[in-house]
Amino acid sequence: MSYDVPPIEGETDPEVVGTTGGHPLWEVFVRASRGLNHVHCGSLHAPDAETAARNARDVYTRRSEGVSVWVVPSAAIHASDPDDRESWFDSDKPYRHPTFYEIPDEVGHM
Amino acid sequence: MTTTEQPPTDSMRRFDELLRADEKIEPRDWMPDEYRKTMIRQIAQHAHSEVIGQQPEGNWITRAPSLRRKAILMAKVQDEAGHGLYLYAAAETLGISRDELNQLLHTGRQKYSSIFNYPTLSWADIGAIGWLVDGAAITNQVMLTRTSYGPYARAMVRICKEESFHQRQGFEIMVTLTRGTDEQKAMAQDALDRWWWPSLAMFGPPDADSTHTEQSMAWKIKLETNDELRQKFVDMTVPQADHLGLRIPDPDLVWNEERGHYDFGEIDWDDFWQVVKGNGPCNRERIASKVRAWNDGAWVREAAAAHAERQRRRAAGNGGSNGRSSGRDRDTEVRR
Ligand SMILES: [Fe+2]
Ligand SMILES: [Fe+2]
Numbered sequence: 001m002s003y004d005v006p007p008i009e010g011e012t013d014p015e016v017v018g019t020t021g022g023h024p025l026w027e028v029f030v031r032a033s034r035g036l037n038h039v040h041c042g043s044l045h046a047p048d049a050e051t052a053a054r055n056a057r058d059v060y061t062r063r064s065e066g067v068s069v070w071v072v073p074s075a076a077i078h079a080s081d082p083d084d085r086e087s088w089f090d091s092d093k094p095y096r097h098p099t100f101y102e103i104p105d106e107v108g109h110m
Numbered sequence: 111m112t113t114t115e116q117p118p119t120d121s122m123r124r125f126d127e128l129l130r131a132d133e134k135i136e137p138r139d140w141m142p143d144e145y146r147k148t149m150i151r152q153i154a155q156h157a158h159s160e161v162i163g164q165q166p167e168g169n170w171i172t173r174a175p176s177l178r179r180k181a182i183l184m185a186k187v188q189d190e191a192g193h194g195l196y197l198y199a200a201a202e203t204l205g206i207s208r209d210e211l212n213q214l215l216h217t218g219r220q221k222y223s224s225i226f227n228y229p230t231l232s233w234a235d236i237g238a239i240g241w242l243v244d245g246a247a248i249t250n251q252v253m254l255t256r257t258s259y260g261p262y263a264r265a266m267v268r269i270c271k272e273e274s275f276h277q278r279q280g281f282e283i284m285v286t287l288t289r290g291t292d293e294q295k296a297m298a299q300d301a302l303d304r305w306w307w308p309s310l311a312m313f314g315p316p317d318a319d320s321t322h323t324e325q326s327m328a329w330k331i332k333l334e335t336n337d338e339l340r341q342k343f344v345d346m347t348v349p350q351a352d353h354l355g356l357r358i359p360d361p362d363l364v365w366n367e368e369r370g371h372y373d374f375g376e377i378d379w380d381d382f383w384q385v386v387k388g389n390g391p392c393n394r395e396r397i398a399s400k401v402r403a404w405n406d407g408a409w410v411r412e413a414a415a416a417h418a419e420r421q422r423r424r425a426a427g428n429g430g431s432n433g434r435s436s437g438r439d440r441d442t443e444v445r446r
Contacts, residue, residue, distance in 0.1 A: 022415070023415060047415045051418070059192050082138050
């Protein structure tokens, strides 16, 4: 299949100018319905909180995925270090789980 | 861009362990430089494709044949913009900035899917794109919901939920046309004739010539090869074309009882590489339109940044001297 695309007289490719203007990054959290937590769903750039919230609605809730939106400056998030996971999230205390305990069958459900 | 030098062997072992256990790699995990680079290249190319992909369809919004079709097409094109944004956000978690990504696209140093370098010549093309191009994209994207990089996989889950509507609305256009006048049927056939082969080429070069496939499979970025996905798409689409009463433009297309798949003809890879290299019918126009839109939007981005800065200063200034009135000012501004 071939197409014949004649050049347009005087046509030039435009020069690239400008940047995003350094709009900061925001993390977006959406509450799917009343009674549920806000859940992280992605991020976006916006100059201020109000614009970020409005853009978050357009980008992340086009099909009524939510009833409430939070936007948080990404720079404000402090995260744990994945390399510390063993000391942070220990899994060696099985007695913290109900299944650790033996209850006589005749007692029934507890 | 963040890079990590000389892997401590522990980190490497941990990375391999996660992959072996089919766990996701997350942004703050250590990863080999090559994995990071491959991931950035692939997500960026995918994001650029969503964004550039708005153009061939956007071309028909003002000429959609009914208000219903126009509303649907606008919603679809808007979804593609959203897909681009989900993916740019995922790419940024790897340490590349949005500005860099834009520059790479605008200066032709990163690619987008070649399919969008073909023109949309008639309304039937909008049907064919939804049916075939979104159909092919879904085949690939369903696989990518299981890809090894967490943010990419999660973006794919969101995208796949939205794509199904894209394919169905396209097929519905084809159904309507093929049930219409002879002229409408001919339009539908012509669109299929032009979009069939480029859609098959969307899956990329054959496995034998694909340089990245082996490494991408080892890293679980890809879970199926180009040829496997292409076969899946052909098997799914041929019965749909039969249903429409349209003829797929491939004389070698035949059901192979033994394989349980359709055999199909050879793709014209020379044509494909010509388009990839920038010599397709619309390459220059697509990038030129993108750059023009970006440049024309510069004043909006600057004004928004200036407005945000003024609000910040005003809030800081008032908050210091007179808390009550600043509170009232902010209220009126929010309500405005
Ligand atoms: Fe899309
Ligand atoms: Fe789509």
